Amino acid sequence: MIELDKNEKINCEYLIIGSGAGGSVASKYLTDCGKDVLLIEEGGHSETIKLDTFSKSFLNSWRNSGVTPVISKSNFAFGEGMCLGGGTSVNGGLVWRTPEIILKEWNKTLNTNKFSSNNLSKYFIEIEKNLGLNLSQSLNTPENKESLKLLEMGEKKLLKVVKIPNSINSSEEKNKLTLGQLSNSKNSILQKYIISSKKKGLRVFTKCVAKKLITKDNEINSVEVITNNEKKIIYAKNVILACGATQTPMLLKNSFGNNYLKSKIQNHLNLRIGVKFTENMQSHNGTLFTRQLQEYLDDGILIMPTSFNKSNFFSSLVKMSNDELSLIEREINNFSSFIIQLQSFNKINLNNYFNQTILSYNIHELDIIKLRKYFSIFCSMLFEFGAELIFLPFKKNFKINKKDNLVYFFEKNLVPKNLEMVSVHGMSSAKMGIKKENDKVFNLQGCSFDFKNLFCLDSSILPSSTIESPQGTIMAVASQILEENFN
Ligand SMILES: Cc1cc2nc3c(=O)[nH]c(=O)nc-3n(C[C@H](O)[C@H](O)[C@H](O)COP(=O)(O)OP(=O)(O)OC[C@H]3O[C@@H](n4cnc5c(N)ncnc54)[C@H](O)[C@@H]3O)c2cc1C
Numbered sequence: 001m002i003e004l005d006k007n008e009k010i011n012c013e014y015l016i017i018g019s020g021a022g023g024s025v026a027s028k029y030l031t032d033c034g035k036d037v038l039l040i041e042e043g044g045h046s047e048t049i050k051l052d053t054f055s056k057s058f059l060n061s062w063r064n065s066g067v068t069p070v071i072s073k074s075n076f077a078f079g080e081g082m083c084l085g086g087g088t089s090v091n092g093g094l095v096w097r098t099p100e101i102i103l104k105e106w107n108k109t110l111n112t113n114k115f116s117s118n119n120l121s122k123y124f125i126e127i128e129k130n131l132g133l134n135l136s137q138s139l140n141t142p143e144n145k146e147s148l149k150l151l152e153m154g155e156k157k158l159l160k161v162v163k164i165p166n167s168i169n170s171s172e173e174k175n176k177l178t179l180g181q182l183s184n185s186k187n188s189i190l191q192k193y194i195i196s197s198k199k200k201g202l203r204v205f206t207k208c209v210a211k212k213l214i215t216k217d218n219e220i221n222s223v224e225v226i227t228n229n230e231k232k233i234i235y236a237k238n239v240i241l242a243c244g245a246t247q248t249p250m251l252l253k254n255s256f257g258n259n260y261l262k263s264k265i266q267n268h269l270n271l272r273i274g275v276k277f278t279e280n281m282q283s284h285n286g287t288l289f290t291r292q293l294q295e296y297l298d299d300g301i302l303i304m305p306t307s308f309n310k311s312n313f314f315s316s317l318v319k320m321s322n323d324e325l326s327l328i329e330r331e332i333n334n335f336s337s338f339i340i341q342l343q344s345f346n347k348i349n350l351n352n353y354f355n356q357t358i359l360s361y362n363i364h365e366l367d368i369i370k371l372r373k374y375f376s377i378f379c380s381m382l383f384e385f386g387a388e389l390i391f392l393p394f395k396k397n398f399k400i401n402k403k404d405n406l407v408y409f410f411e412k413n414l415v416p417k418n419l420e421m422v423s424v425h426g427m428s429s430a431k432m433g434i435k436k437e438n439d440k441v442f443n444l445q446g447c448s449f450d451f452k453n454l455f456c457l458d459s460s461i462l463p464s465s466t467i468e469s470p471q472g473t474i475m476a477v478a479s480q481i482l483e484e485n486f487n
Contacts, residue, residue, distance in 0.1 A: 012038035015236035020086020022458030023242030024193035043083035074419035085190035146305035245426030264347035266465035274391035300343035446481035
C-alpha cells in the first residue's frame with residue numbers, strides 16, 4: 001500500500017475513512033465513476049492471514065485483538081475487524097438480503113418507500129454477482145452433519161430451515177474459526193471491491209487513522225490523521241465515514257464533542273451451545289454450516305450451527321475439571337456447536353472517555369424471557385434428534401441432559417448474571433433520520449444535517465439492527481446512498 005511522504009500535501013476529491021462493508025462499496029463505486037478517491041484504513045493489510053486462529057496476523061486483524069469487553073452483569077464481549085476490508089475480512093462470508101419484517105419497519109418509521117425489497121433488489125443482485133454468492137449449496141457434504149440435523153428437524157417438525165447464502169469459495173479451510181471464515185477462503189470484498197479498484201486508480205493508505213474532522217464554513221475542510229506516529233492533514237472535497245458501528249460515532253464525538261451524538265449500538269447477541277450427540281458428528285471435518293433455522297425470525301431469533309474448532313470449544317469449557325475435559329476430548333467426534341442469535345432489545349451504550357471507547361450493556365428482561373423460551377424449544381428438539389448432553393453458555397450449571405426439566409432449568413439458570421454472550425454485529429449507532437435529533441445526525445440519503453459534504457454509509461447508519469447478519473444490508477444501503485448522492 002502507498003506510504004505517505006513526510007512533506008506531501010494530501011488532496012483528494014473523495015476521502016473514505018474505513019474499508020469495511022460500507023467503505024469498500026464506496027471505494028469501488030466512486031472509482032468506477034472515475035472519481036479521485038483516497039481510502040484510509042486504521043488497520044493493516046492482512047490478506048495473508050495465517051490459518052492458525054491465534055496467529056499474530058489474525059489477532060492483529062481485530063480491534064483489541066478480537067475482544068472488546070463490555071461492562072455488563074453478564075460475560076459479554078464485542079468483536080469487530082480492524083484491517084483492510086474491516087469486518088468483511090474476518091467474518092463468515094454470509095451475505096443475506098434484509099428480512100422483509102425489517103424493511104417494513106424502516107419504511108414505516110421513516111415514512112418512506114426507499115427500503116422496499118423491490119427498490120433494494122438491484123443492489124443485492126449486483127453484490128451477489130460481485131461476491132460470486134453460492135446459493136446452490138453444494139456444500140451439503142456428509143461431514144456437515146450439524147447442518148443436516150437442522151434440515152432433518154425442519155422436515156420432521158415442519159419448521160422453516162433455509163440454505164445459507166455464502167461467498168465461500170473453498171472447502172479446504174474447514175471450520176477453522178468460531179464465528180468467521182478466513183479471508184482467503186471466500187470471495188472477499190477486499191479482492192473484489194478494494195484491490196480490483198486500485199487498478200482503476202483507488203489510492204489506499206493502511207495504518208492511517210482519522211482522528212478529527214476539521215470544519216470550515218459548514219463543510220468538512222480536512223481530516224487530521226495519524227500515520228507512522230505522525231500527524232497529517234488530508235484535504236478532501238467530500239468525506240465519507242465508514243469506520244463501523246463503534247468508531248464512526250467515536251470520530252464524530254472526537255470532532256464535535258460528546259454531546260454531538262447520543263450513540264447507542266443495536267446488536268445481535270450470540271449464545272453458543274455445545275452438543276454431544278450419540279453418533280459421530282465429525283464436525284471439525286465439515287465446512288462452514290449450510291443451513292439456518294428461520295422459523296422464529298419474526299421474533300428476532302435465528303438458530304444455526306457454528307464452526308467447530310477444538311481449541312475454541314475447550315476454551316469455552318475451562319470451567320470444567322480436568323477429568324471432565326479429558327472425557328470430552330476422548331469423545332470429541334460426537335460434539336457439535338450451535339448458536340442462538342437474538343436481536344437484542346436493549347442497546348450497547350457507547351461512551352467516549354478521553355478518546356477511549358467504553359461499552360456498557362445490560363440485557364433486557366424481555367430478552368431473557370425470549371431466550372428461556374427458545375433455549376427450551378431448541379434444546380428439547382436437540383434431545384429428540386440424538387443429543388445426549390448439552391453445554392450451555394452459562395457461568396454455572398451449564399450442563400443439561402435428557403432428564404432435566406428444561407422449562408424449570410432455564411427459569412432458574414438463564415439469568416443475566418449467569419450468561420456468556422458475544423456480539424459481532426453492531427449497528428445503528430449513528431442512524432439516519434428524517435430530521436436532526438440527538439441520536440440522528442444523517443438524513444435518509446446518508447448526508448450530514450450539518451455539513452453538506454459529509455456522508456456516512458456503514459453499519460452505524462442503518463435505521464435498526466437487521467435480525468439477519470448485516471453485511472449484505474450494509475452494502476445494499478451503501479450502494480443506494482452512493483447512487484442517490486454521486487450518480
Ligand atoms: C467474526 C465476525 C463474523 C461475522 N460474520 C458475518 C457474516 O457471516 N455475515 C454478515 O453479514 N456479517 C458478519 N459479521 C458482521 C460484519 O462483518 C459487519 O457488520 C460489517 O463488516 C460492518 O461493516 P462496516 O462497514 O460498518 O464496518 P467494519 O467492517 O467494521 O469496517 C470499519 C473499518 O474502519 C476502520 N476504522 C475505524 N476507525 C477508523 C479511523 N478513525 N480511521 C481509519 N479507519 C478506521 C476499522 O479498522 C475497520 O477496518 C461478522 C463480524 C465478525 C467480527
